[in-house]
Amino acid sequence: MIPVVFALAVTLIPPAAPSPRPGQWGWPLSPPPAVIRTFDPPAAPWGAGHRGVDLAARPGQPVYAAGAGHVSFAGRIAGYGVVAITHGRVRTTYLPVEPAVEAGRPVAVGTRIGTVQDRPGHCGLRHCLHWGLRRDLHYLDPLSLLRSQVRLLPLWPPAGPPARPR
Numbered sequence: 001m002i003p004v005v006f007a008l009a010v011t012l013i014p015p016a017a018p019s020p021r022p023g024q025w026g027w028p029l030s031p032p033p034a035v036i037r038t039f040d041p042p043a044a045p046w047g048a049g050h051r052g053v054d055l056a057a058r059p060g061q062p063v064y065a066a067g068a069g070h071v072s073f074a075g076r077i078a079g080y081g082v083v084a085i086t087h088g089r090v091r092t093t094y095l096p097v098e099p100a101v102e103a104g105r106p107v108a109v110g111t112r113i114g115t116v117q118d119r120p121g122h123c124g125l126r127h128c129l130h131w132g133l134r135r136d137l138h139y140l141d142p143l144s145l146l147r148s149q150v151r152l153l154p155l156w157p158p159a160g161p162p163a164r165p166r
């Protein structure tokens, strides 16, 4: 009897992944990770800055698509494994990632796209996942994807454009 109950419990527990619903966004890591370094957009396209956020991660940890779309790139750039997903006009990027998907493949939010590559450097000696977001040619804060669905207060009055962070 005990083995049967155990088997049922194992079967009923879903794999750890962001808990997405269609059309929503989720963290690329599970459970929600610590943010090691925040978004710091460059003043000019060629300027210094940080074009995404760095999330605490460990090598081999699964990486999930933050939203539904299709894989537009999965490969290596300068030794770093990179996965890029196009979601309409916006694109999310993940690195360093050992890709488990190929370019052209459709993904849902929470689809496992690879694992964190054992390649420190971007975060010093720590391992991290760099998560980027672009709309056309503009870099945006990927955390804004998550904030947009956890807003608890109504928006009033309409706010002006946000102050440009320095």
Ligand SMILES: [Zn+2]
Residues within 6 Å of the ligand: 037, 050, 051, 052, 053, 054, 122, 130, 131
């Ligand atoms: Zn980074």
